[in-house]
Amino acid sequence: MRAVGYFTHSLSHSHRMNIAFLGLGNMGEAMATNLLKAGHQLTVYNRTASKAAPLEKLGATVAATPAQAVREAAIAFSMVTDDAALEALCTGPDGLLPALPQGAVHASCSTVAPDTNRRLAEKHAQHGSQLVAAPVFGKPDAAAAAKLWLIMAGDEAAKQTLRPVLEVLGQGSAQDFGPDPGAANIIKLCGNFMLGAAIEAMAEAFTLAQKSGLDRQQVYEFFTSTLFNVPVYKGYGKLVAERHYQPVGATPAIIRKDLRLVLDEARTQVVPMPLANLVFDRLSATMAQNEEVDWSGFAERVAKDAGL
Numbered sequence: 529m530r531a532v533g534y535f536t537h538s539l540s541h542s543h544r545m546n547i548a549f550l551g552l553g554n555m556g557e558a559m560a561t562n563l564l565k566a567g568h569q570l571t572v573y574n575r576t577a578s579k580a581a582p583l584e585k586l587g588a589t590v591a592a593t594p595a596q597a598v599r600e601a602a603i604a605f606s607m608v609t610d611d612a613a614l615e616a617l618c619t620g621p622d623g624l625l626p627a628l629p630q631g632a633v634h635a636s637c638s639t640v641a642p643d644t645n646r647r648l649a650e651k652h653a654q655h656g657s658q659l660v661a662a663p664v665f666g667k668p669d670a671a672a673a674a675k676l677w678l679i680m681a682g683d684e685a686a687k688q689t690l691r692p693v694l695e696v697l698g699q700g701s702a703q704d705f706g707p708d709p710g711a712a713n714i715i716k717l718c719g720n721f722m723l724g725a726a727i728e729a730m731a732e733a734f735t736l737a738q739k740s741g742l743d744r745q746q747v748y749e750f751f752t753s754t755l756f757n758v759p760v761y762k763g764y765g766k767l768v769a770e771r772h773y774q775p776v777g778a779t780p781a782i783i784r785k786d787l788r789l790v791l792d793e794a795r796t797q798v799v800p801m802p803l804a805n806l807v808f809d810r811l812s813a814t815m816a817q818n819e820e821v822d823w824s825g826f827a828e829r830v831a832k833d834a835g836l
Contacts, residue, residue, distance in 0.1 A: 544568055545693065548601035550594055550617055550624065551638070552579040554777075555664070556607035558671035559637075559697050563605075564588060566696040573597035593622035603693055604628060605662075607637045610785055611644045618648055628657040633686045635662040635694070639720065639786050642710030642793065649682060649709040658686035661709040662694065662702070663716035667763075667777035671697070678702035681712035717793060720786045724807035724826075726760050730768045731827035735834045744769045764824050773825035783823040784811035 545568050549560040552574040560583055564570050570588040572580050573596070580590045591597035594617050598604045604624060608614050614636065618625045625648075628634065634652060636645050636659055649659040660682035670676055676698040680687055687704060694702045705711040730748075737747040748769035752762045767773050787808040794801045810826035819825065 543692075545602045546571070546600050547693065548573070548591075548597040548604040548624075549588075549607075550574070550597055550604065551607040551613075552583065553607065553609070554668035555637075555671050556605075557583065558668055559605065559607065559664075559676075560588065561586065561672070562674045562696055563693070568693070568696075571597050571601065594618075594620075594624040595622040595627035598624045598628050598632070598634075601629065601632055603633050603635060603690060605635045605637055609782065610638070611640045614638050614640055614644060614648070619651070625651060625655055625657075628652070628655065630656040632657045633689050634659045635680075635690055636660065636709070637662050637664055639663055639716050639789070640713060641789050642713040642717075645709040645713055658683045659709060660686050660690050661712035662690065663712055664698065665716075665719055666698075669777075675699045679705060679712045679715050681705040682707065682709040714793065717786060717790045720783060721790045721801070721804050721807070723760060723764070724783070724787060724811075725803050727764050727768060727824050727827050728803070728807055728810065728830070730761065730765050731830035734769055735831050735836060738831075738836060739834055744771075767822060767824050768827045771828060771831060773821040773828065776820060776822045778823050780811045780814040780821070780823045780826060784808065784815055787811060 547563055547568045548571045549556060549563065550573045552560060552572060560570060560572055564586050571591050572583050572588045573591045573594050574580050584590050606614060606617055608617055617623060634657060645659060645661045652659040660680050662678065662680045664676040664678055666676040674697055678694050678698040680690065680702045684707065691702060705715055734744045734747055738744050748765050752765050787804060790804050791801065791808060794804060810829050811823065813829055814826040
C-alpha cells in the first residue's frame with residue numbers, strides 16, 4: 529500500500545471502479561469521501577453545486593447533471609432527502625435512469641417509501657440496469673468513520689456487485705433482506721421508529737428520575753453501563769441526559785418524514801402503532817418551534833411537559 533497525498537490507495541487498478549455519488553448532504557459527503565479514500569474513481573453530483581467543492585479538491589469529478597454523473601458508472605449511489613427528490617434524480621430532466629450503462633447498479637440509500645424503490649427498480653430493469661435498496665443506519669460521524677450499519681435488498685447479482693463496495697462504508701458485511709427492494713426500506717423505517725421509541729422511553733425515565741430528586745446524568749450512566757449498554761442508548765441517551773441536542777445529525781423535519789412513512793406503511797398493513805403516532809406528534813411539535821436541534825430534541829418536550 530502506498531500513500532498518495534491525502535489517501536492510502538489500497539485497490540489494484542483491476543478493482544478500482546467508476547462510481548457516481550448523487551446527493552452530498554452530511555451523510556452523502558462522508559460516504560463519498562470514504563469511496564475516494566478506498567481508491568475508486570468518483571464522479572459526484574449535488575443539486576447545490578457548491579457542496580461538491582470539498583470532494584473535487586480530493587480528486588472527484590463534478591458533474592452538472594445526474595445523467596452526466598452516471599454515464600460511465602458501474603455503480604451509482606444516491607442519498608437524497610425524500611421520495612420526491614429521488615424520483616426527480618432518476619426520472620426528472622437529465623435524470624440518471626436513461627443514462628445508466630447497461631448492467632450498472634444503482635444503490636438507493638435514501639429513506640423512502642418501500643413502494644418508491646419497488647417502482648423505480650422496475651423502471652431500472654426496463655432500461656437494463658438494476659436498483660438495489662441500500663439504506664444505512666448511523667449519524668454523519670459514523671458515516672465519516674466508515675462505521676455505518678448496512679442493509680440491502682434487490683436483485684441477487686446486483687447485490688453481489690455492490691457488496692464489496694458497501695464494505696468500504698460500514699462495519700461488517702451488509703445484511704441481505706432478499707429480492708424485494710422494498711424490504712430494506714421496511715427495515716430502515718422499523719429501525720428509525722425503534723430509535724424514536726428509545727428516545728421517548730429515555731426522556732420519560734430520566735425526567736421521572738430527575739423529578740424524584742435524582743441526577744439525570746448518573747441515571748444515564750448506570751443504565752448505559754448495565755441493562756442498556758448499546759450504541760443507541762449511549763449515543764442518544766447522552767443528549768437526552770444532558771438536554772443538549774447538538775450537534776445536529778438529522779433535523780426533526782427529516783425524521784418526521786420518516787415517521788410519516790412508518791405510519792403510511794402501518795395503515796397499509798393494518799398495524800396499530802400508537803407509539804409511532806406519539807413520536808410523530810413530538811417531532812411535529814419540535815419542528816413547529818423552528819429550533820436548530822437534532823431530531824432527538826423532541827425529548828425536551830417530555831421534560832417541559834413535566835415542568836422542568
